[in-house]
Amino acid sequence: MHELSVCQALISQVAQVARDRHATAVTDIYVDVGPLSGVEPPLLRNAFPIAAAGTVANNATLHLQTMPIRVRCEECGAESEVATNRLTCQSCGDWRTDLISGDELLLQRVVLEDCKAGAEAYV
Amino acid sequence: MCDTCGCNVTPGNEHLVAAGGHLAHTSSGSESVEVLKGLLAANDHQAAHNREHFDQHKTMAVNLMSSPGAGKTSLLEATIEALGTDLTIAVIEGDLETENDANRIREKGVAAVQISTGSACHLDAHMVHGALHDLDLDGIDVVFIENVGNLVCPASFDLGQHYNVALLSTPEGHDKPAKYPVMFRAADLVLVSKCDLLEVLGDFDPDTAEAYLRQIANPAPLYKVSAKSGAGMASWLDWIRSEVAARK
DSSP states (O other), X not given: OOHHHHHHHHHHXXXXXXXXXXXXXXXXEEEEEOXXXXXXXXXXHHHHHHHHTTSTTXXXXXXXXXXXXXXXXXXXXXXXXOBTTXXXXXXXXXXXXXXXXXXXXXXXXXXXXXXXXXXXXOO | OOSSSSTTOOTTTHHXXXXXXXXXXXXXXXXXXXXXXXXXXXXXXHHHHHHHHHHHTTOEEEEEEOSTTSSHHHHHHHHHHHHTTTSOEEEEEEESSOSHHHHHHHTTTOEEEEEEOTTOSSOOHHHHHHHHTTOXXXXXXXXXXXXXXXXXXXXXXXXXXXXXXXXXXXXXXTTHHHHSHHHHHSOSEEEEEOGGGHHHHOOOOHHHHHHHHHHTTOOOOEEEOOTTXXXXXXXXXXXXXXXXXXXX
C-alpha cells in the first residue's frame, strides 16, 4: 500500500503549483495512471482524502484516467494494445517489444481558484 | 524521460495535451494549469543524486527485491563469503522493524546500515540517501540495497541503483512474473533462489518461469542459485565481478 506515499507526493506538487500561482484553493486534479506504474487507481482514490486533508487541495476532486498498455514490436514494428502480464506483439507474437504507453504516473493538470492576476506562470 | 520538457507525452496521452492548450482560463475565473510532471518526480530527483554519488566512488549499486523469505539475506551472506576477499562490499538493509538482517551481514565482517521503515512497505530514494550518510563509499566496490520483502511497492521507487535484481524462490511458484508484472518487468537480472528444493518440490519449472518473464517483454537473464548448497552461484558471482569491473 504505497499509494499514500504517492498521494502525498501528488499533494506536494499540487500545493507547489497553487503557491506559485497564489491560488487559494484547488478544485480539480487530473492524473494519468498506467497499469504498469504499480499504482492501483482505487487505492490512490482512497488515499487521496487522507493526503489532501488540511491542504490547499482539501476540497479538490481527483480525476484519474487509466491509460492503455501499448507496445511496439522490435521485430515487425506493429503496435498493439496488450494485457498487463502479456506484453508480446499481437501481430507476430514476438516477445521483444518496447512499451510506448502504460507506465504513466503523471500529474496532467490542476484547476485553481482565485488566482491573483499577474502571478508568475508555472511551467 | 524527463518531467519538464513534455517528452513524457506519449501516444496514449497526447490527445489530452492537444485538447487543453498550455494555460486555459475558464469562464468562472478559475484557472486550469497544465503540469505534466511525474508524481514521483521528487523521489526520482533524489535517486539521480544517489546514483551520482555511487558513480563518483565507482561503486556499483544493486537493488535486491523479492517477496519476504525468498532468501535475500542468505544470498548476501553466501555472496560475501564467496567474494569477500576479491571485492569490498557494503549493504543497506531495509526492513519494517529490527536490525536482525544488518547484524547477520555485520557478522560476515561487512559494513551494514539498517533502515527501519516502520510501517512503510518499500524503500525510497530519500531513505537510501539518509543511509548513505552513514556509509563511507571510499573503496567500496558494490553496495547491495536489500529492499523490504514485497513484490509490489518497491518496484515503483527508483533508489539510484544501477541494477534491479529480483529473487524468485522455488516454493513461490514459477508464475510469479505473470502475477507481479510490474516488479519482474523492472528486473535486470532474475535469480531463481532455493534451487536445491527443485527436486523436492517437483512442480517448479525454471523454463516456464523464464517464459513468463519473456511474456512481459523482459530480456533479463535468469540464473538458478542456491545460497545453501552453492549450486549455480558461479553465474551470479561472475555477473557481479564483470559489472564491477566495467565501472572501474
